[in-house]
Amino acid sequence: MQRFDEILLLIGRLNYTWTNTESLLIHLIAGLAKVDKETAIVIFLTLNTTRARIDLVERLAKMAKTPKTARRDVLPLLDKLNQQSKLRNKYNHCIYSFDAKGDISHTHLMRIFDGKETIKYGKVExxxxxxxxxISACIKDIAEVNREIWAVVHANGFPQ
Incomplete structure (x- = not known):
């Protein structure tokens, strides 16, 4: 049971780190869209998926009126977030198998993969x-992105 608790703590830390970092998109939205933080919060909360929030920030960064320095600062961070979101999504959208000791042994992805004539689901890992x-490396990487977003917010004078 100790390993079970360790894994749950690690997955909880992954989710906390992700959520905390994703919320920093509010500051990027505010700065890139040239709105106040309160307006950026409303926009952020209206978009109910991570994908939509990242897409919005990416599109704002790519707009012609966005200064090249801001674009250059923001786009690589979004790439890093997208890379880390894969593992985070895996652990948010799976079910777990347990071994005889009651410890988590495998994940089952709850996703359907459509082929031409068949479907596959529940990939086991x-x-x-x-x-x-x-997972530990992913947490460290997300925390680093968090620090990098704050640096971009400060360097570009985005609302805090």
């Missing part, structure tokens, strides 16, 4: 020591 290292 081990939640082993190697995967735990991947």
């Amino acid at each position: 081990a939640l082993d020591d190697e995967e735990i290292v991947r």
Whole structure:
């Protein structure tokens, strides 16, 4: 049961780190759209998926009126967030299998993959020591993106 608790703590930390960092998109929206923070919060909350929020920030950054320095600062951060979102999404949209000791042993992805004539679902993957290292690295990477977003917000004078 100790490993079960460790894994749940790690996945909780992954979700906390992600959510905390995703909320910083509010400052990027405010700065790129040239609106106040309150308006950016309303926009952020109206878009109910991470994908939509990242797409909005990316599109705002790509607009011709966006200064090239801001574009150059923001777009790589969005690429990093998109990369880290894959692992985060995996653990938010899966179910778990347990071994005889009651520890989590595998994940089952709750996603349908359509082929021409068949479907596949529930891809099974081990939640082993190697995967735990991947999750830990992902948490560190997301935390680094968090710091980088704050640096961009400050460097570009975006609302805080």
